[in-house]
Every structure is written in structure tokens, then in C-alpha cells.
Amino acid sequence: MSIAAAGGLLTRQQSARQLQAALRSAWSETMPAAKLQAVHGLWQQLDHAALPALAELPAPALGLQPGRPSQPQLVHPASVPRRRLGSVAGRVALLHAIAHIEFNAINLALDACLRFAGMPAAFYLDWLSVAADEARHFRLLQQRLQDLGAGYGDLPAHDGLWQMAIKTADDVLARMALVPRVLEARGLDVTPGMIDRLRAVGDDDSVAVLQVILEEEVRHVEIGTRWFRHCCARRGLEPDTTFIELLDRLHPDGIKPPINDAARRRAEFSASELHMLHARIARQATG
Numbered sequence: 001m002s003i004a005a006a007g008g009l010l011t012r013q014q015s016a017r018q019l020q021a022a023l024r025s026a027w028s029e030t031m032p033a034a035k036l037q038a039v040h041g042l043w044q045q046l047d048h049a050a051l052p053a054l055a056e057l058p059a060p061a062l063g064l065q066p067g068r069p070s071q072p073q074l075v076h077p078a079s080v081p082r083r084r085l086g087s088v089a090g091r092v093a094l095l096h097a098i099a100h101i102e103f104n105a106i107n108l109a110l111d112a113c114l115r116f117a118g119m120p121a122a123f124y125l126d127w128l129s130v131a132a133d134e135a136r137h138f139r140l141l142q143q144r145l146q147d148l149g150a151g152y153g154d155l156p157a158h159d160g161l162w163q164m165a166i167k168t169a170d171d172v173l174a175r176m177a178l179v180p181r182v183l184e185a186r187g188l189d190v191t192p193g194m195i196d197r198l199r200a201v202g203d204d205d206s207v208a209v210l211q212v213i214l215e216e217e218v219r220h221v222e223i224g225t226r227w228f229r230h231c232c233a234r235r236g237l238e239p240d241t242t243f244i245e246l247l248d249r250l251h252p253d254g255i256k257p258p259i260n261d262a263a264r265r266r267a268e269f270s271a272s273e274l275h276m277l278h279a280r281i282a283r284q285a286t287g
């Protein structure tokens, strides 16, 4: 190897270490504005050539709780306020709940990049691109909340969202199955109904925001599908039955209707997975 080539290799490793440090600092950042800026910087200044070397770095020592602001106060899901969408307070409550999901989604995408070493370079590029999308989704919702005289942190929020990240922190296969293909896929299922309800009360600005989010979340779920199948193939596992087994083990409360078959198919759910999901829902309904 020439000195120049050795120098180039060293530079890529240094660049990968810098990228990992920047990812970690974005993950740890507690203030929303600073986290958004950090993610924007990561995505805009991404050195693609550093990604293969990032994949080879050992995962950094990472706690289980990424940075989040002291507000919103986290409460049991049943204590999150729900109001009718005919009032501004009702729309603020809904948009605040979704903003909280998007804030968690930024941390989840960064967490995937940091926690799971040894994946192909494309894995890190995919999840960095998701972090950039989630930051934009959060910003759109924050703007919409401001338009309605509110802000992120004004209301209590669901304390359960990060639990799935903790349950799957030791296994990239489980993470890919349970976070994008359950939590983000849930967004595909319920967002069309929210859009209809917001349209019915004439809140077209919020409708426009949720339409952007719904469309872009299809890609996130598809990314989850692709990497879930990649992990299954590496371990010689059959993906459809593995997915259902993971649901049984890690998400025993089950998936509730509605299921957005069309969006999930676009996100590469197989016909047999959708069939099994519907059968599972029917079994839960009959006890």
C-alpha cells in the first residue's frame, strides 16, 4: 500500500470517528432546537466515503436514554389529554402528541446508526436520512403548534414510546422488526383517519403537514423491512414467521385495527405477513 493510500485510509477512519462523535452528540442533545440543528448538520455535511469505515467502528458505549428536554412531562398513555378536534385545544393536543412521536423518531434513527455496528454502509445512510426526515417532521409540527399558540412541551406526553427501543437495544433484527415495522407502521395505519378528522374541522394546514408525514413514513417502514429481511437472511431465518414470533414475544398487546394494507404493501410488507396480522387481530378480537 502506498503512503498516499495509507493516508487516505487513515483519513476515512478519522472521518468515521468524527461522524460517530457527531451522531452521539446529536443523540445526547436535550434541547429540540439544538438537536434539529445537529441532525441538519450531520445530513448536510455527510461524508459518504466515511460510511464503510463507520460500519467497522465498534459501537460506542451508549446509555439507554437519549437526550430529551425536561418538558413535556412523561405520563402514562391513559393520562395524555385527548380532546375533540373542533377546538383549537383539541387540535393542539393531537399535534403535540404527534410532535412527541417525531421527537422520539429522531432519537430512534440516530440510535440505529450508533448502537448497531457491523451493518453495511447503506444501513447508516438510510437511518441518517430518516433522522433528517424526522427532524423536518418535528419542525413542521412545531411550526403548526406555534401557529395555534402552543409549543412542544406544553402538554404531558406518552411515556411508553422509548420502551420498544430499550426492549430491542441488544438486537438489530428485533429493532428493525419492532420499531419501523410496528411503531412507524402504526403511523401509516392511523394517520389517514387523523387527516379525515382534521379535514372535517377545516384545519387544512395541519392536514398538509400530516400528508407529508404519511407519505414519507412509507419509506421509513420500507427501510425497516429491507434491513429486517437482511438480518433474517444473515441468520438463515424465514422473515414472515420471524416477524410474527417477535410480535408475540415483544409486543404481546398486539396490533390494533385499522391496518393500512395499501401503505404497508408499499412498505414491502408481504401478502402473507398482512394475512397473519389480520388473523392475529381477529384472534385478539374473539379473545
Ligand SMILES: [Fe+2]
Residues within 6 Å of the ligand: 102, 105, 133, 134, 137, 213, 217
Ligand atoms: Fe416522522
Ligand SMILES: [Fe+2]
Residues within 6 Å of the ligand: 105, 130, 134, 184, 217, 220
Ligand atoms: Fe419515521
